[in-house]
Every structure is written in C-alpha cells, then in structure tokens.
Amino acid sequence: MMTVTDSPGIWVYAIVDAGDGLTLPKVAGVAGAEVRTAPLGSVTSAGLTAVVSDADLAEFGEDALRAHLEDLDWLAAVAQEHHGVIEAVAQLGTVLPMRLATVYASEASMRAALTGSEPGLRAAMGRLRSRTEWGVKGYVAQPKDPAGGTVPEDSADAGAGMAYLRRRRDALSAQRESWRGASDGAQAAHAELARHCAASRLHPPQSPQLSGRKEAMVLNGAYLLDNDRAAEFSAAVAALNDSDPRLRLELTGPWPPYSFTAADA
Amino acid sequence: MASVSTDRLPAQRLALVDLLDRVLAGGVVITGEITLSVADVDLVTISLRALLASSGALAGDAGRAGDPYG
Numbered sequence: 586m587m588t589v590t591d592s593p594g595i596w597v598y599a600i601v602d603a604g605d606g607l608t609l610p611k612v613a614g615v616a617g618a619e620v621r622t623a624p625l626g627s628v629t630s631a632g633l634t635a636v637v638s639d640a641d642l643a644e645f646g647e648d649a650l651r652a653h654l655e656d657l658d659w660l661a662a663v664a665q666e667h668h669g670v671i672e673a674v675a676q677l678g679t680v681l682p683m684r685l686a687t688v689y690a691s692e693a694s695m696r697a698a699l700t701g702s703e704p705g706l707r708a709a710m711g712r713l714r715s716r717t718e719w720g721v722k723g724y725v726a727q728p729k730d731p732a733g734g735t736v737p738e739d740s741a742d743a744g745a746g747m748a749y750l751r752r753r754r755d756a757l758s759a760q761r762e763s764w765r766g767a768s769d770g771a772q773a774a775h776a777e778l779a780r781h782c783a784a785s786r787l788h789p790p791q792s793p794q795l796s797g798r799k800e801a802m803v804l805n806g807a808y809l810l811d812n813d814r815a816a817e818f819s820a821a822v823a824a825l826n827d828s829d830p831r832l833r834l835e836l837t838g839p840w841p842p843y844s845f846t847a848a849d850a
Numbered sequence: 851m852a853s854v855s856t857d858r859l860p861a862q863r864l865a866l867v868d869l870l871d872r873v874l875a876g877g878v879v880i881t882g883e884i885t886l887s888v889a890d891v892d893l894v895t896i897s898l899r900a901l902l903a904s905s906g907a908l909a910g911d912a913g914r915a916g917d918p919y920g
Contacts, residue, residue: 683878698880
C-alpha cells in the first residue's frame, strides 16, 4: 500500500524523441507543477523521453480523478494545462500526446509501462513526423428563408389552429430535409478532404448542448496532414464550403496529433 | 434568424469542446498501474454532465449522433 505523501504520482503529458535535442520550454504543468523529462529505456539507447510532472495522488488518484472529471471548471483547467504543455513541447519536434489524466502511481510504474510499449510508441512517432492534425466541423447551413416559408393566412379560429399545426409540421419537415442534405454533403466533403491527408478520423458529432450551437453538427473530422499541405487543405475546405450551400464548414487547428496516436488511426 | 447566435456559449467554451474531443478521446493510452484509465469511463457522459451542470441547462436526453429529427 502506497502512502500518498511519500510517493507522488506521475502525470504524463507526451512522449518525445530525445534525438530532437530536448530543452524544455518554460511552461507550467497541471496544477502548476514543474514539468520535467524522464528518459525511457536505458540511458545509452538514446530512447524516447516522457514529459512528466509530479501529481498529488490525493487530487489525481483514481477516486479523486473520477470525481474531478465531473467538474467542468476542473476539467477545463486541467485540459488546458495538459494541452499547454503538449503545445509547447510540440515546438521542439514530433510529439506523441498522451490522453488526459494519464497518471501513474510512481515513476517506476510509469517507466515500466512506457518502456514496455516503446516499439509501438516509436512506430506512432514515425507516422506523425512532419505532420499536423487539423479539424473540420460541419454544420447544417441556416436557410436564408426561415423554415416553413410563406404560410397562407387563416382568419377563422379553427383555421388558425390548423394553420399552426401545418406550419409546425412543415418546419420540422424542412429541418429534417436540411439535416439530410447537410449530412450527405458532409460525407462527400469528408471523402474529398481525406484525399489530401495521411490519415483521417471521424469524432462523434458534438451535441448542440455541448457546443452551444443551434445548428446540428454533421461533421466532426480530424485530418492528419503533411506540414507542407496545410495551405492546400485550407483551400480545399474553403472550396467545399463555397460549393455546397447545405453545409457550413469550419476549420480548426493546427492541433497536436491527438486523434492519430493509435495504431489503427 | 437573428436570434441564432444570442445564446451561444463564449468562444473559449467552443474551443474547450473541441479540445475535450481530443484530450478525452485521443492521445496515447497505455495500461499498467495507471490510476484511472479514462478510456474506461463514459466520456460522453462526463463531458455532457459537466458542461450541462456548468451552463445551468436542464439535463435531458442529449443524443450525440444520428438524425436529431428522426
């Protein structure tokens, strides 16, 4: 049984290649912790290096993490701190980001786990070299004319009730048609964008409640691009956006390659 | 359609949603004496509950994917 005070946990931000000549930028880690490097494998093998900080297990142990992950303010702060370190490290060379809240109980268990995975980590790093992730989100375009269009005037009370129901029905029908059209457009756009990329991946659409957007999301794509194709990709997004009135596309990035660290990505 | 943007969350929140997509569902996952594998937790539920609680919105059925009108 480990005591919390004697042995801090280890938060892992990313794996980098020590061959990239590592001088960490000045950046604070999660909860303001000092960020440091921890070489993996044997010292002589010039192996991969983990970017880590100490993490108090009273706050980042399993039970505490479970509770904290439900707290938006905590989650937002920690996600941005984690991301901040990864972005800073990405300036040095190829970076393999770790999933949020990768916390080991000790430096020894961290080394054992990561060193054992070194071949896979190296392979992933090879796929990501000189490449960057971009995101493209697609939404149902808002019609210029409000849904329902023109509706005949009904003067009688009974007629007004019927007209209301008809307007509701027509509006829902129009919304459904808009969504289907935008969805078709999103599929075509994704296929076209994927042609420019080394790899692509679809995240689940963000719900309107999560994103705060009224328009339904129909595309939440991630695209791994060779660095010298970023301008070409951006132009392709703009062209697709202009050519399909059903769909509105938004480009985000560049991102560290979060979406492309898995072997199957 | 002038009302469309009036109750949007702040820009920073929008970026946070994009970030959570990535840091919670992407990144390297390695097991082995890790304190909590986020992969095992229902992330959609976490992020939805957290965001809804924060924005004061009513919790309800918030489907992630599929035809919202179907």
